[in-house]
Amino acid sequence: MQNQQKIVNILLMKGVAVPNGEGRPALVPLRAAEAETCGGKAGALGGLLRAGLPVPDGFVLPFDAYRAAVRGAAERPPATPPFPAWLRAPLGRALAGLGERPLAVRSSAAHEDGAGASAAGQHESVLAVRGAADVIDAIRVCWTSLHTPRALAYRGRRVAEPLMAVLVHRLVDAEVSGVLFTGAGPRDEVRIEAARGLGTGVVGGTVTPDAYRVGADGSVSRVPGVQPTRLDRDGDRLVSRPVPAADLGRPVLDDAIAGRLARLGRAVTERLGGARDIEWAVADGRPWVLQARPVTVRPPAPPPARGHPAPGTLTGTPGSRGTATGVARVLRTPTDLGRVRPGCILVCPHTDPSWTVLLRAVAGVVTEVGGVLSHAAIVAREQGVPAVLGVPDATSLIRDGSRISIDGTTGAITTVSP
Known part of the structure; x- marks a missing residue:
C-alpha cells in the first residue's frame, strides 16, 4: 500500500492524471490542468505552475467527473449531484498526497474565467476544508452552484452544455x-x-x-x-x-x-x-x-483628487462607466429584494453575487463599501450597468424613492428635482 501511494505521489508531481483503477481518469494534477478539460480557472493556474510561478499545488476533478455525477442523478439538472463511488479511492489517494492540511475547494466551470465572460463570484468556493468527507461535500457544493439562480441569470442562453470542474488545492493562510x-x-x-x-x-x-x-x-x-x-x-x-x-x-x-x-x-x-x-x-x-x-472590461480610471463636493452631491469610487437617472431603491437586507423595480437605482450597503439577476433590471448601483476589482463590480461592467462604490452612509443619505443621477465614470451622485 505504501509503494502504491509513492507511485501516486510521483505521478502527481510529474503532472500525470491518476486513474481510478478501472481505466477512467478520475482527477488531474493541477500542473497538468488544461482549460478544455478542467475549466479556465484551473487551466490558467496549471499553466502558471508549469512556468514555475507561485501557485498552491493541488488537483482537479475534470468535466468528465461532473458528467459522471450527473449521469448518476435522478433529476436533470440535478439539484445536488451524487458523488460517484468510483471517485472515492482516487480522491483519497490524491488527498493523502497533499498531506494533512486545510484545503480550498473551488469551482472551475467551462464558461468561467474567459475573455468574454468572467462569471466572477457566480459559483461557489469552500475554504478551510479538511478530510475526505468534507472535501466530497465541498465538491458537491461547487457542482450544485452551476445551476443556482444567480449562475443561470449570469450565463443566460450563452452556454449550450454547462460543465463544472472542481479545483482542490492547499489553502493559503493569508496575512x-x-x-x-x-x-x-x-x-x-x-x-x-x-x-x-x-x-x-x-x-x-x-x-x-x-x-x-x-x-x-x-x-x-x-x-x-x-x-x-x-x-x-x-x-x-x-x-x-x-x-x-x-x-x-x-x-x-x-x-x-x-x-x-x-x-x-x-x-x-x-x-x-x-x-x-x-x-x-x-x-x-x-x-x-x-x-x-x-480582464473582461477595464474599470474606470481613478478620479483626480477632489475638493469638497457641491451641496446635494455625494461622491464615491467610479466602479462601472456610464450615467443613469432613476428612482433610488434603498435596500439594507436581502429581504428587501422584492422592492426592486426595472429602471431603479439600487442603493445598498454592498452588493452580493446572488444579486446578479437584479443587474439585468436596474439602471445603476450605489454601494456604501466595496472596491472596483470586486466580483460584483466586474459583473456590473460586463453588463454595462453604471456603478458608484464606497459611498459612506449612502443608505442613510439617499432617501428611498427620491430621484437621483449617478455617474459611474466620475463617481458623482446628485439628487434630481421632481
Missing part, C-alpha cells in the same frame, strides 16, 4: 490578500486592492480595501480603505474578528510588497497574455497567485 489588475503591456500601471486576512471581503465587496497604483517605474500611490473586520482560518473554521485598533488606518501593504505583487502580476501577464484579473494572497511574506482570469 493580507486581494485582487490586482494588470494591463496588457509590460509598462502598464498595475492596480491593487488589498485587505487583511483572507480575500473574501475584497472579492465579495464587503469591505472597502486599500487601493494601490504601481507604475512601471516602481512608484506606488495609495488610497486608504475601511476594514473594521478581517476573516481568518481558526482550525477548520473561518472566523471574522475586529481588526486590531493599532492596525486601523495603517497601510495594508508597504511599498515593497506592493512592488513585488505588481512584478508578479506582470509575470503572469507575460505568461498568459492580455490584461489579467489576479486574486493573490501573502503568507509569511510570500505572495501566491490564487486565480488569473482575463
Whole structure:
C-alpha cells in the first residue's frame, strides 16, 4: 500500500492524471490542468505552475467527473449531484498526497474565467476544508452552484452544455490578500486592492480595501480603505474578528510588497497574455497567485483628487462607466429584494453575487463599501450597468424613492428635482 501511494505521489508531481483503477481518469494534477478539460480557472493556474510561478499545488476533478455525477442523478439538472463511488479511492489517494492540511475547494466551470465572460463570484468556493468527507461535500457544493439562480441569470442562453470542474488545492493562510489588475503591456500601471486576512471581503465587496497604483517605474500611490473586520482560518473554521485598533488606518501593504505583487502580476501577464484579473494572497511574506482570469472590461480610471463636493452631491469610487437617472431603491437586507423595480437605482450597503439577476433590471448601483476589482463590480461592467462604490452612509443619505443621477465614470451622485 505504501509503494502504491509513492507511485501516486510521483505521478502527481510529474503532472500525470491518476486513474481510478478501472481505466477512467478520475482527477488531474493541477500542473497538468488544461482549460478544455478542467475549466479556465484551473487551466490558467496549471499553466502558471508549469512556468514555475507561485501557485498552491493541488488537483482537479475534470468535466468528465461532473458528467459522471450527473449521469448518476435522478433529476436533470440535478439539484445536488451524487458523488460517484468510483471517485472515492482516487480522491483519497490524491488527498493523502497533499498531506494533512486545510484545503480550498473551488469551482472551475467551462464558461468561467474567459475573455468574454468572467462569471466572477457566480459559483461557489469552500475554504478551510479538511478530510475526505468534507472535501466530497465541498465538491458537491461547487457542482450544485452551476445551476443556482444567480449562475443561470449570469450565463443566460450563452452556454449550450454547462460543465463544472472542481479545483482542490492547499489553502493559503493569508496575512493580507486581494485582487490586482494588470494591463496588457509590460509598462502598464498595475492596480491593487488589498485587505487583511483572507480575500473574501475584497472579492465579495464587503469591505472597502486599500487601493494601490504601481507604475512601471516602481512608484506606488495609495488610497486608504475601511476594514473594521478581517476573516481568518481558526482550525477548520473561518472566523471574522475586529481588526486590531493599532492596525486601523495603517497601510495594508508597504511599498515593497506592493512592488513585488505588481512584478508578479506582470509575470503572469507575460505568461498568459492580455490584461489579467489576479486574486493573490501573502503568507509569511510570500505572495501566491490564487486565480488569473482575463480582464473582461477595464474599470474606470481613478478620479483626480477632489475638493469638497457641491451641496446635494455625494461622491464615491467610479466602479462601472456610464450615467443613469432613476428612482433610488434603498435596500439594507436581502429581504428587501422584492422592492426592486426595472429602471431603479439600487442603493445598498454592498452588493452580493446572488444579486446578479437584479443587474439585468436596474439602471445603476450605489454601494456604501466595496472596491472596483470586486466580483460584483466586474459583473456590473460586463453588463454595462453604471456603478458608484464606497459611498459612506449612502443608505442613510439617499432617501428611498427620491430621484437621483449617478455617474459611474466620475463617481458623482446628485439628487434630481421632481
